[in-house]
Amino acid sequence: MKFSPLVDELIHSLRCLPGVGPKSAQRMAFQLLERNRKPGLQLAETLAQAMSNVGHCKSCRTFTEEELCPICASNKRGNSATICVVETSADVLAVEAGGHFSGRYFVLLGHLSPLDGVGPEELGLSLLEDHLKSGDISELILATNPTVEGDATAHFIADMASRHNIKVSRIAHGVPVGGELEYVDSTTLALSFNGRVPI
Amino acid sequence: MKFSPLVDELIHSLRCLPGVGPKSAQRMAFQLLERNRKPGLQLAETLAQAMSNVGHCKSCRTFTEEELCPICASNKRGNSATICVVETSADVLAVEAGGHFSGRYFVLLGHLSPLDGVGPEELGLSLLEDHLKSGDISELILATNPTVEGDATAHFIADMASRHNIKVSRIAHGVPVGGELEYVDSTTLALSFNGRVPI
Structure with a gap:
């Protein structure tokens, strides 16, 4: 026998959150019921609103409930010629x-x-191509993750940009600041040697 | 500049959950928005219902949305003469x-x-005293945590039970099964010696 149906359902529902297992879900449910009812209600309301209303920025595809995200909507930045x-x-x-x-x-x-x-x-690359075609873009900075898939994606986009004669660059990969050479993996070290800059 | 207001609010609201810091809240929000919209909506609904409707069982004080929790409502157990x-x-x-x-x-x-x-x-001890007075109870098993506060609470309740001439016991504390003597703290070990049973 477990708890009452509604309490059980709450514990079960909380498990849709990433990193929340049965024990954490139980702890969350009891903490909310014991002393966080008002924030819990507030969370329920915000969650319902966000799940229904948040869409994608029509310019950069990030999550936003408006047509344009705050960055794309800003006068200073929305017309910038550089896209990351x-x-x-x-x-x-x-x-x-x-x-x-x-x-x-x-x-x-x-x-x-x-x-x-x-x-x-x-990945909405046709939307990105529309941006490139528009003629307002002077540089594309590729900051995808340095993984196999991230690199493949970067190369694919670089090809696309070069077809439109747009300058394209990839962020540098190497030894992180504060890191110690001794503990850096060999691939990163190789990249940091290949990407050395004259001083 | 952060995200859109609603996304920011969602991240902020998720932090009312225990053990959820700024990074986890952000990860939860994005995961829900990216691929868990339906479970997210379901969670919002369950959460709202639970926060508004879950109260306490009028017999044992556990959380339930009904008058009696499943255990107290069960015919087999609800009339038991032993209370833990x-x-x-x-x-x-x-x-x-x-x-x-x-x-x-x-x-x-x-x-x-x-x-x-x-x-x-x-702690609802007057309700517990009502149970004791009713005459239906033959034994009270005290299973509060073996901490200073838990022990104090157990002693307080034991005094109350003895005033009503009801048998009262405390769960045994000692070396846990599968534990190794070498790694058990000295207080636990002392308790396990004091509580030794003849074989």
Whole structure:
């Protein structure tokens, strides 16, 4: 015998969250019931709204409930001639946290993975090509992850950009700042030697 | 600049869940938006219902949306003369998982902690006293946690039960099955020597 049907259902539903197993779900349910009822209700409302209303920015494909995301809608940045291509919306935040990039983004929401049925269409590359065709873009910075799929995606997009005679670059890969050579894997080290810059 | 207001609010709201920090909340929000919209909506609905409708069982104080929880409502167990006193609803599940106890429970939903303003009234001890007075109870098993507060709570309840001439016992504390003597702390080991049983 478990708990009452509604409590059981709450525990079960919480497991749709990533990283939440049976024990965590139980702990979450009881904590909410014991002393977080108001924030719990607030979460329920926000969740329902977000699941129904959040779509994609029609310019950069990131998640937004409006037509354009705050970055694309901003006067300063929305017309920038530089586009940074990233895999996920979280990557946008990571780049923004640095504060060194002031152009626009294009969010692929994934990477090329033919075996999983993810092709150029799923990544919205036709939309990216429309941007390239428009003539407003001077540079494309490819910031996909340095994985096999991320690299393949970067190469595919680089080919596309070169067809439109647009300058295209890939972010540098090498030893991270604060890292120690001793603990860096050999592939990264090889990349950092190949990508050495004169000082 | 962060995300759109609604996405930001979703990430913020998810942080009311225990153990969810800013990064996990972000990951949860994106995962739900990317590929879990339907379970997300389902969670929102269940959460809203649970936060509004789940109350306490009027006999054992565990969480339930009905008047009596499934255990108290069951014919077989609801009239049992043995009550096991536990601190939380999760403890009920832990005891039930063993399958060796077939009586009723009484859930304190906490432990005595005068500094935090938790006294006998907050633990529903008057309701427990009503059960004791009713004359239907023959034994009270105290299964509060073996912490300072849990022990204090157990002693307080034991005093109450002895005033009503009801047999009261505390679950045994000692070396857990499968544990190794070498790694057991000295207090537990002392308890297991004091509580030795003749074989």
